[in-house]
Amino acid sequence: MMLQRVWKQAKPARMGLFCGQQDLRKLLHTDDAPQDNEQGHERFDRISNYVRYPNHFPVTMTVKDFNAKYDGLPAKARETDDPVSLAGRITSIRSASKKLVFLDISNDGHDVQVLAEKKYFQGDDAANNDAEFEHVHESLRRGDIIGIHGFPGKSGKGELSIIPRGISVLSPCVIRHIRRYLEDLDFIEVETPILCTSAGGAAAKPFTTESRALSTKLYLRIAPELYLKQLVIGGMDRVFEIGKVFRNEGDLIAKLLDICHRHNVPCPAPHTAPRILDCLVGHFLEPQCTSPTFLIDHPVVLSPLAKAHRDNVRPFECINVANELELIRYFFNHVKELNPHIFVTYNGDFFDWPFLETRAQHHGMDLKSEVGISKDRNGEYRGQCAVHLDAYCWVKRDSYLPQGSQGLKAVTKYKLGYDPVEVDPEEMLPLAQNEPLKMASYSVSDAVATFYLYVRFQIGLFWGIDEIAN
CATH class of the missing domain: 2.40.50.140 (Nucleic acid-binding proteins)
Known part of the structure; x- marks a missing residue:
């Protein structure tokens, strides 16, 4: 277990049971109360005059x-x-x-x-x-x-x-109660090295120093998890650590400020990453939004509760069901569960949706009443609460590929640059019966190719916030 509090951008995180006046001032100057906040200064002056954080406070009852x-x-x-x-x-x-x-x-x-x-x-x-x-x-x-x-x-x-x-005021004494709680659950408190020979903490950039005695480069730890995992592997099943960690947030703010200065974008203090990005959006994008417009690709710092980016494709899961009826019913239930806003197909208006609609009617189910998709007067399938994008329409209109090279496999080779999985139509039934995993790979390959055709060539129809810094 690791507990931490990050004080400022590009400065080490600190945590301790005792806070002096300097640490208390930093405590008051978080992102919610920056250094130019007069209320933060006022509260610090009041607290520093008399408040003492006792190491122990006797409680007679709950x-x-x-x-x-x-x-x-x-x-x-x-x-x-x-x-x-x-x-x-x-x-x-x-x-x-x-x-x-x-x-x-x-x-x-x-x-x-x-x-x-x-x-x-x-x-x-x-x-x-x-x-x-x-x-x-x-x-x-x-x-x-x-x-x-x-x-x-x-x-x-x-x-x-x-x-x-x-x-x-007992706020710093919370650590003592956390420690006691974990010890009551038979966890063992350990202390792992702060200076490490290898950088941990995923893709974060570490602070570096050098050991003259060992003539080697050392890193201030970003997270203690690697050493804690080694202890777990060694047989200590329950361990925790309350200590210092250091995060180097890099030069993100410096880069954003440089962009603002080059383009004469006013950005008042405090200069935090969310504020600067919001100023850039207001300067470059909002003047061009003269009618209702979708803004997509929001950075995590601006919309922390948003879903993950669609480029991060989640794992595919193979589902085996008893018959066609169960398969169609599973698909409809899955659509209702996910409630997607966009359906992307390849030649879906003439193959996917008509086939699904015909087979659903054969089993007594209606496509429109189940998922809200139906065919309009032009023979195209539209949704009541979702958009249907057929990548084949883009290929016919804008890809400049010859008529014989507009199939999904050929388009994948020419436009995406890789060879998809191919199966001879005469071998599909034997493969489905004898090698279902190979047949599943074929189906997944088509889905992945359709998805990336949409991402690379159709997403440009919308404004993308991630393009403004380029």
Whole structure:
């Protein structure tokens, strides 16, 4: 297991149980709160004055046990002689006045209200108790993990609450609980080398240095997974590591800024990759979109929840069914499950769809009612909720190939530059009966060829964002 937090572009990730002021300032200056964010500076100044991150915070009971034990208290009760300590994550902050603040904290799926009253608060400096009460609650944010020393009570409306005498921010102490949780599951914490002789971490670019004693190049690790896998192979089934990792994000931002300067594209700070790409799209593409236009090939940083790129073809899976009826039914169900927006065929208007429609009718099924595809007045198959693109129409119109070389196999050789799998028509039935894998390879070969004809020659009908940096 590896835990990390990336502070800035092209700088090493850092993680630790102790944060000094410099680390705390970096913590506040993430992509959500860049360095020119005045609110980030203001919060840092408030926190650095008084907040201490304790290595240990004693919790006397859980929120669940607190609710069960003190739920029977009367309204406006104050059990000042019964001290308790709770910890949890802030889910809500409501300030009634300078002397009264309401918080909601959550722990293990259970919630409790924190009723903070100035008269019960006991700060580190008794002379400035009122000022410290205000500073503490002004610095807290939703999502912070806090520890509360106080006593149980109920509000005027009868809601069970804990009245704090002191509040501590425990966010860095989360690592300790993660470590304890994994150790309770019999995981063993290990420490792997930070300087390695081989770069790990997939295709990421590592930071490099040299060992003068060994006269060799060393790399700062990007991920510890290689050493952890070696430990697993060696017999240690459950291992984890909480340590430093380093990611070199390269010169992506520098390249994008250079493109902006060359083309006089204004790009205000902060200069992050998503902001710069968004500026480029607005400068080059949006002025040309005078009518409804599809923008495709969005970079991952601009649309992290989008599906993977269609060039990354997923593995094909061979399905064996009992008969033709089951095969057609499986195809219809698969289309309903995937809900594709585009159907790509080769000569589909005169072969694929007519054949499928005829065989479906033979078994009592209707192509249009099943997947929404039907033939129009021109003999072409159209979809109600999907587009049908026949690559054969492009070949006839724009490929400039002779009439005898417009079959899928010939087009694949001339346009894609490789030889597809070919099977003699007279051998198809014997192959399907005796060598089904070879017949499946033949079918997959046709599908792959059709797909790449679409990608290379028909995708240009749309705007592509990935072309603007070329």
